[in-house]
Every structure is written in C-alpha cells, then in structure tokens.
Amino acid sequence: MPDVPPSPTLSKSRFSAGLQCLRRLYLEVYHPELAPEPSAAQQALFDTGNRVGALARKLFPGGLLIETPYDRHSEAVEATGHALSDASIPATYEAAFAHEGIRIRCDVLQRNGDGSFDLFEVKSSSRVKDEHIPDVAIQLHVVEGAGVRVRAAHVLHINTAYVYLGGDYDLHGLFQADDVTSEAREFLRDEAPGKLAAMWEALRSDEAPAVGTGARCENPYLCPFYDYCHQDFPEFCVEQLPHLSGKLRAALAGAGIVDIRRIPPGFSGLSAMQQRVQESVVGGRPFVSGGLADALAQVREPLHFLDFEAVNPALPLFPGTRPFQAVPFQWSLHTLDSDGKLRHQAFLHGGRDDPRPAFAESLLSAVDGDAPIVVYATYEATRLNDLAQHIPSRAAGIQAVRSRLFDLLRFLREHYYHPGQHGSFSLKDVLPALAPDLGYGDLLLREGSAAALAYEKMLWPDTPQEERERLRQALLDYCQRDTLALVKVLKALRAQVG
Ligand code: SF4
CATH class of the missing domain: 3.90.320.10 (Lambda Exonuclease; Chain A)
Structure with missing residues (x-):
C-alpha cells in the first residue's frame, strides 16, 4: 500500500x-x-x-x-x-x-x-x-x-x-x-x-505564496510552472528584453512597468539592442538598418544553407571521445542556384561507429566550389574546427569550408528586428515573425536537444527497428527544416528592401 x-x-x-x-x-x-x-x-x-x-x-x-x-x-x-x-x-x-x-x-x-x-x-x-x-x-x-x-x-x-x-x-x-x-x-x-x-x-498556507516572477523562474532550472505564472503577462512583457539584467529588471519593476510599450522614452539603463526592441514594439513595425539593402546585395547566389546536428552525451558513444564532447552526426544543405532553383542534400550517419569521418567526407564533396555557406550562429564553425583537429589529413579542406561561412544571425542582429521575435534571435522565434508560412509544428522533433537525444536512442541496441526508422526520418525532417528556414529568412529579408 x-x-x-x-x-x-x-x-x-x-x-x-x-x-x-x-x-x-x-x-x-x-x-x-x-x-x-x-x-x-x-x-x-x-x-x-x-x-x-x-x-x-x-x-x-x-x-x-x-x-x-x-x-x-x-x-x-x-x-x-x-x-x-x-x-x-x-x-x-x-x-x-x-x-x-x-x-x-x-x-x-x-x-x-x-x-x-x-x-x-x-x-x-x-x-x-x-x-x-x-x-x-x-x-x-x-x-x-x-x-x-x-x-x-x-x-x-x-x-x-x-x-x-x-x-x-x-x-x-x-x-x-x-x-x-x-x-x-x-x-x-x-x-x-x-x-x-x-x-x-x-x-501550511491556504494559498500559493504571491511571489513575483523574475530571474528565479529560469535559474537554476526552468520552473515547470513558468507558463502558469506568466499566463497573464502582456504580449510584449519586459522579460522579453534581450539580456535583461537584474538591475534593469528591478528598475522596471520599481516603476511598475511590465509592458515594453509602457517604458517611457529615455528610460535609463536600456542597451542599444533593448532600445531597438522597444522602439520596434512601440512603433509596431520592424527595425530595418539603413545598410540592409547594400549588405544584402553582397549575398548573391549560388548560396548554400547549412545546418549540423551533433550529440554530446554524458556517457561517450564513440571510442576516442570524452564525456559531453560534441560529435556531429548529421548535416542538411539547401543550395539556391543562380537560376533560383532550390536543391537539397543531406547526410545522417546510420552506423554505430564514429560518424565524423563519413560526415566530413560527405560534406566536403557536397559543398565543393566556392559559394558562400549561410549558417545561423557559430555552431557550425566550432564543429568544423573540431573536425579539422580530429582529421588532420582533411584539415585544409575543412578550414576552407569554414572560411566560406556566412553567419545570418550576426547579420540579422546588425540589420533587422521584427516585433514578432519577442526579443529573441533564436531561429525558432525569428522564423514565425519573418516567414509565418513555415514552422516546426508538424514535426516530431522541434529542437536540437531533442534531435541529439533521438540520435542516441536510434543507436541503442534495444531500440526496435521500426522505432529506429521513425527516428531517422524525424531527424532528416528536422534538419532539413532548419536549412529551409534559413532560405526563407533570407528571402524575407530581401522582400523588406524590395
Ligand atoms: S514561474 Fe516558478 S519560479 Fe517563477 S514565480 Fe512562478 S512558481 Fe515561482
């Protein structure tokens, strides 16, 4: 009992x-x-x-x-x-x-x-x-x-x-x-x-303590009641300000401000990016830098759009690796040709051996040439550095690929902000703001950490073959969606400048 x-x-x-x-x-x-x-x-x-x-x-x-x-x-x-x-x-x-x-x-x-x-x-x-x-x-x-x-x-x-x-x-x-x-x-x-x-x-109390929300809601763990406690928050709550410091949070709370739209002009302590977010939200329109058109003109087809998935398990999977070491196992590549045609290639390692040699070889042949390679953030650059160290015989080729990377996140931070991003530059938040016709809602996997765990599960000897196939397809779908999202975001940016 x-x-x-x-x-x-x-x-x-x-x-x-x-x-x-x-x-x-x-x-x-x-x-x-x-x-x-x-x-x-x-x-x-x-x-x-x-x-x-x-x-x-x-x-x-x-x-x-x-x-x-x-x-x-x-x-x-x-x-x-x-x-x-x-x-x-x-x-x-x-x-x-x-x-x-x-x-x-x-x-x-x-x-x-x-x-x-x-x-x-x-x-x-x-x-x-x-x-x-x-x-x-x-x-x-x-x-x-x-x-x-x-x-x-x-x-x-x-x-x-x-x-x-x-x-x-x-x-x-x-x-x-x-x-x-x-x-x-x-x-x-x-x-x-x-x-x-x-x-x-x-x-002993009859009701839940009236504790205010704040940094504690995500630190040291994301609170499981986060959505419940934030359900009545305004659509543009101050928590969405990028890199909100404890000092600014306290200053806003002290002034009774919970909505970005209620922050008075000239409120002290806002960074340049926070001011950009505030002005964009208050004005109800995107921030577009004066240099966006010229900057976009430099990014011409043919273009590759690349995304990696890697696994970094506590318990290493492959000989020669350490706990938590990131080991890439999958890439997706969309290519936008000069004639406007979009092609897709992908690699997903299926065996139980170290995926890195096959990953590197397949990638090097897929991105042959000198076209720029659009990525989002620095993750791919870091993984390529790791790969170059791991496979010295291919280091020159891998570093050559790395030198062609174009970071769309950095570009976006410099030139554009849409109020629908709600303070976030995560691709998962940028996409619905700039290209609402494409999302992740129809996919089994919707984030990188879930993809890494799915890959691990695919390798477990006791995972049934049918489940393995299901996970494999889910991984292919997810990574493909990430690179298609990059294509869509770039096209949406171009549409902003006509
Ligand atoms: S979200 Fe969690 S941590 Fe934040 S106030 Fe509610 S219960 Fe507390």
Whole structure:
C-alpha cells in the first residue's frame, strides 16, 4: 500500500523546488496538475540520469539496492534499516530515510570500518554545481537525524578528462568524486534552518505564496510552472528584453512597468539592442538598418544553407571521445542556384561507429566550389574546427569550408528586428515573425536537444527497428527544416528592401 502522509512532506526535489521559489514548492505539492507533462527531451534527460546512476553503483560492488518504490517510503526505510545493520553489506543504493517530515533516498551510502558511512550523490553533470550543495546538505540532515553517522559527503559526477577507449567504461576514469562535506555542513548550519522554516510556513498556507516572477523562474532550472505564472503577462512583457539584467529588471519593476510599450522614452539603463526592441514594439513595425539593402546585395547566389546536428552525451558513444564532447552526426544543405532553383542534400550517419569521418567526407564533396555557406550562429564553425583537429589529413579542406561561412544571425542582429521575435534571435522565434508560412509544428522533433537525444536512442541496441526508422526520418525532417528556414529568412529579408 502506498504511504498516505497526514500532512505534506518534503523531499530532495521539493526542497530544491522550495529553494528556487516558495510558490513553486506550494504548486508542486498542491497543484502539480498546473505543470505540463515532462517533454520527450526532459524525459530522455531523466533516463540518462538513471543510466548514469546505475553505472555509478558499480563503483561500490557488493551493495544492496533498496528496490521498494518511492511511494512506499516507510517500507523502504525499514528495508534500509536492515541493510545498514548488516555489517556484511558494504554499500546501500537508494537508501531511504525520514526525519522531521522530510523523506529522502540516497544514491549511495558506503559503509566505513568505523561504523560511519560515506554519502554519494550521483550527478550526470561535468562538475559540482552550486545547487548540488543544498541537495547533499538536506540528505546529511535527514540521514544524521535518523541516527546514522556520516563521515563524508560527496558529489559523484562525470569526469570530462576521461577518454572512452571502447567496450565497457572504465568507471574509475569516468566518474569523479568531489568531497563537499564542509560546504554542505556550512549550508546546513547557516541557511537550512531559515529556508526550511519558510518552506513549512508556505505549505501550511491556504494559498500559493504571491511571489513575483523574475530571474528565479529560469535559474537554476526552468520552473515547470513558468507558463502558469506568466499566463497573464502582456504580449510584449519586459522579460522579453534581450539580456535583461537584474538591475534593469528591478528598475522596471520599481516603476511598475511590465509592458515594453509602457517604458517611457529615455528610460535609463536600456542597451542599444533593448532600445531597438522597444522602439520596434512601440512603433509596431520592424527595425530595418539603413545598410540592409547594400549588405544584402553582397549575398548573391549560388548560396548554400547549412545546418549540423551533433550529440554530446554524458556517457561517450564513440571510442576516442570524452564525456559531453560534441560529435556531429548529421548535416542538411539547401543550395539556391543562380537560376533560383532550390536543391537539397543531406547526410545522417546510420552506423554505430564514429560518424565524423563519413560526415566530413560527405560534406566536403557536397559543398565543393566556392559559394558562400549561410549558417545561423557559430555552431557550425566550432564543429568544423573540431573536425579539422580530429582529421588532420582533411584539415585544409575543412578550414576552407569554414572560411566560406556566412553567419545570418550576426547579420540579422546588425540589420533587422521584427516585433514578432519577442526579443529573441533564436531561429525558432525569428522564423514565425519573418516567414509565418513555415514552422516546426508538424514535426516530431522541434529542437536540437531533442534531435541529439533521438540520435542516441536510434543507436541503442534495444531500440526496435521500426522505432529506429521513425527516428531517422524525424531527424532528416528536422534538419532539413532548419536549412529551409534559413532560405526563407533570407528571402524575407530581401522582400523588406524590395
Ligand atoms: S514561474 Fe517563477 S514565480 Fe512562478 S512558481 Fe516558478 S519560479 Fe515561482
């Protein structure tokens, strides 16, 4: 039977939610239905976390996994008690504890010879982040409150210096344990009592705390209630101002301004780009630089339009690569010929071997010649640099391709802004403003991170062939759409100047 607590309890994730925002904590406990279901990309990240967690356990051989589900916490606590009192069990995974209304599960508790334990929190990140310290601290508080002596607490994260050599991972190379005992104890002493008191008070309240929106809504995590809390915001809210600093945000809030259209002329602290956005929104028309026509005249057919997709997994896929190293696996290329004809070519690596050699060879032959290659931002240039280093024999050719890149994002920032961009220069936001007839809504994949995860899933040996085919087509469709979007944006810009 699942436990039914008489009053709300805290957990690691709820504590973390409460640190971000008391309103978020309240909504998570009482109104979780107001948050959307996790996206496929978020779900895939959870899956990666689970795979990393399972691998990390192998660093502590002979341990016992407390398999009792999370919703049967009392049972899990009891099973944990048995495991900890059995000196023959060197480590316990998913150990469960409860103390002062807080329920936690520890990734790993390792037994020491002196009757104490070492605590390990596994993170699929490349380093210890600030937000990991409270996460470990709350576990220390509960484990020690439950009567277990903890000698040291660690964050066990991925070591980015590790180079995968193929076969099974060398776990001692892949993982790195950083001792955060003193930082966690300092947090427990100085900050946790006040934070916990505020959380319990919020949870006793009859309604969600009236916390104002701000930087906290996206930091350190995008809040799952973001859309709910921002639903009544004006169409052009000040949060859309590019690179909005805390100082400007506070100044605008102090003046009671939430709508860009209400910012008075001459309001101090706006950057040149923010002023451009404001003037464009207030005037209800795009900003077009005086130099746009001349600049566009320099960009003539034949033109290539290029986009890469790369994968950068925590657990390296290919021998010779490091954790989180970006490995390109797919490109899409539209070519606009001098006679106005549009052609398309694509590459998507299908095998389980390193995609980079085939990626580079196919690309070099596809962009033969000297036509400019339109890209969006600097991602392709960075990947080409990586490729040149990885394949020295083709470095000259790859660098020659790189020298032909034309960054449409940089061009746009300099010459154009449409109020429909809502402060963003992301291609996904620029496209509906400039070329509303083309979008991503009909596609299975709609963003680069989802594409990378789809590619990983395509490589998993247990992914059924039918699903693999579906993902392959989704990847081809997505990347093709990105380069078609570049063509459309350039044509839309040309239409602005006649
Ligand atoms: S969106 Fe912002 S204000 Fe709303 S719950 Fe989340 S962090 Fe708090």
